[in-house]
Amino acid sequence: MLQKNLPLVIIWTGNRGIRSTLDVLCLRYLPRGRVQVFCLTISIINEHCFTFLSRNVRRKLSNNISGSTMLKEYFRLGRPVNALAGVSAVFVSAYAAGPPSWWPVIAAALAVLLITVSTNAWNDYLDIEIDRINKPGRPLPSGTISPKGALIFSIVGSALSLVLATFINLPAFLIVLGSNLLLYLYSWKLKCTVLLGNVTVATIIGLCFVFGGVAAGAVSPTLMLAATVFMAMIGREILKTMADYQGDFSQQCHTISTALGKKTARLFMILFMVLTAVLMLATYFTDQYKPVYLYLVVLCLFPVLTYISVQTKSDTPAKHLEQMSTMMKYSFFIWFLAVVLGAS
Numbered sequence: 001m002l003q004k005n006l007p008l009v010i011i012w013t014g015n016r017g018i019r020s021t022l023d024v025l026c027l028r029y030l031p032r033g034r035v036q037v038f039c040l041t042i043s044i045i046n047e048h049c050f051t052f053l054s055r056n057v058r059r060k061l062s063n064n065i066s067g068s069t070m071l072k073e074y075f076r077l078g079r080p081v082n083a084l085a086g087v088s089a090v091f092v093s094a095y096a097a098g099p100p101s102w103w104p105v106i107a108a109a110l111a112v113l114l115i116t117v118s119t120n121a122w123n124d125y126l127d128i129e130i131d132r133i134n135k136p137g138r139p140l141p142s143g144t145i146s147p148k149g150a151l152i153f154s155i156v157g158s159a160l161s162l163v164l165a166t167f168i169n170l171p172a173f174l175i176v177l178g179s180n181l182l183l184y185l186y187s188w189k190l191k192c193t194v195l196l197g198n199v200t201v202a203t204i205i206g207l208c209f210v211f212g213g214v215a216a217g218a219v220s221p222t223l224m225l226a227a228t229v230f231m232a233m234i235g236r237e238i239l240k241t242m243a244d245y246q247g248d249f250s251q252q253c254h255t256i257s258t259a260l261g262k263k264t265a266r267l268f269m270i271l272f273m274v275l276t277a278v279l280m281l282a283t284y285f286t287d288q289y290k291p292v293y294l295y296l297v298v299l300c301l302f303p304v305l306t307y308i309s310v311q312t313k314s315d316t317p318a319k320h321l322e323q324m325s326t327m328m329k330y331s332f333f334i335w336f337l338a339v340v341l342g343a344s
Contacts, residue, residue, distance in 0.1 A: 073144045074153060077124060078117030085329060086112040086208045089229065092336045093212030093222040096343045100217060104168045108215035111164040111176050112208055118157025119183040125150045126187050134247035158184075171214045179204050192253035194260065195268075198237035206230035224287060225339065228279040229332070235272035236328050238265050239312060243321035262314035270309050277302060280335065284342070293342025296334060304331040 087109045094105040124131065124140050125147055132141045139145040158180045165176035182200055190197040206226040213222035241248065241255040242262050249258045257265040280301070284294050308324050316324075 070145075073139045077121050077139045077145055077150060077153065078157070079120045080113060080117050082120065083113045083116035085332060086116055086205060088333065088336050089205070089208035089225075090212035090215065092339050093209040093225055094216040095340055096225065097213045097216040097218035097221045099215070104172075104215040104217075105212065107164050107168050108172060108211050111161040111168075111172075112211065114157045114161035114164070115176065115179055115183065118154045118161065119180070119187065121150045121154040121157070122184055123187040123191075125154065127191075130244075130247045130251045130253065133250055134244055168215055172211065175207055175211050175214065179207060192248070192255060194254060194256050195234075195238075198234050198241070198256070201237050202230045202233035205233045221287070224279070224283045228276060228283060228335075231272050231279055232276040232328075232332065235269045235276060236325060238269040238272065239308075239321060239325050239328065241265060242269075242312070242314075242316075243318050243325060246318060266312055266314060269312065273305050273309050277305065283339075287343075289339070289342030290344065293338045296338035296341070301331060301334045301338070304328070304334075 090105060090109045090112055094102075094108075099105055124138060128140045128147065131138045136142065140147060140150055161176050161180065162173065165173040182204055186197055186200045186204075190200050206229050209222045209226040209229060210219060213219040238256055241257040242265050244255070245257045245262060247253075248255050255265075256268060280297050281294075283289065284297070304327065308328055312321065312324055
């Protein structure tokens with residue numbers, strides 16, 4: 001008998017040695033008892049029998065998914081690691097503002113985490129067909145999580161973020177409400193637009209810095225930081241449209257890359273990279289940060305942004321473009337460090 005606590009592997013053996021429509025040849029275990037191998041020979045003679053078998057096989061597969069595996073799949077669905085930048089932005093901007101208490105800042109950071117995982121799930125819920133091409137291993141295209149489960153997960157996360165925001169202050173609640181609405185609208189309607197969707201995402205990320213200032217009780221020190229990351233994120237979002245070009249084009253999703261071409265998208269990306277660099281320097285001179293800020297930005301961050309701009313071309317493979325996007329995302333932790341040390 002099949003055991004529920006072991007993963008099931010089905011081996012398709014074709015139409016050889018058929019005596020009946022479905023002929024179960026063997027059921028045995030691989031070494032160490034970690035995997036069940038269910039060898040089947042399938043006759044194409046009776047499609048109805050095959051359909052019935054498929055349903056039962058899927059049922060067996062779903063029964064073999066343990067609780068810990070489902071948690072891992074929901075972790076992959078929500079991608080909380082992607083919230084690291086937003087959460088860090090809240091703490092960095094709050095530190096620059098000088099909070100009288102850190103408890104509202106912690107609540108704001110948790111709200112950002114919940115917004116991120118809920119909108120990631122909503123985005124995957126809407127993009128399941130595109131992800132079958134771009135990212136077939138994701139939980140929804142692979143079938144490990146149902147669309148209904150992803151939708152419930154998303155709604156619960158958004159609701160919890162609003163609850164947390166009510167314990168901070170009214171402006172914080174309005175920021176969280178607006179961010180949730182914008183991100184849901186982005187995934188639903190704005191994602192497949194030329195630049196408008198990119199600007200929406202960049203606005204939300206820039207609001208993380210304002211959000212940190214609101215939680216800390218001082219917004220003005222965070223405005224230049226928000227403007228800087230706004231420009232940077234537009235550039236990164238454009239880079240991501242270049243990486244997703246094939247799937248977006250096949251689904252008739254109109255982004256700057258599919259509508260204007262990768263070459264034009266690259267020019268816009270470089271433009272926003274340059275604007276980001278200008279604002280980073282302006283932050284140093286206007287906010288009177290310590291010289292360590294300038295050293296880290298010029299010597300550590302600028303070379304990374306330059307490398308990404310040079311390596312990103314219209315004929316660059318999608319996988320390499322995704323790596324450039326990831327590199328850009330994590331390189332901004334250098335900037336976070338520069339802000340913290342410069343404001344100390």
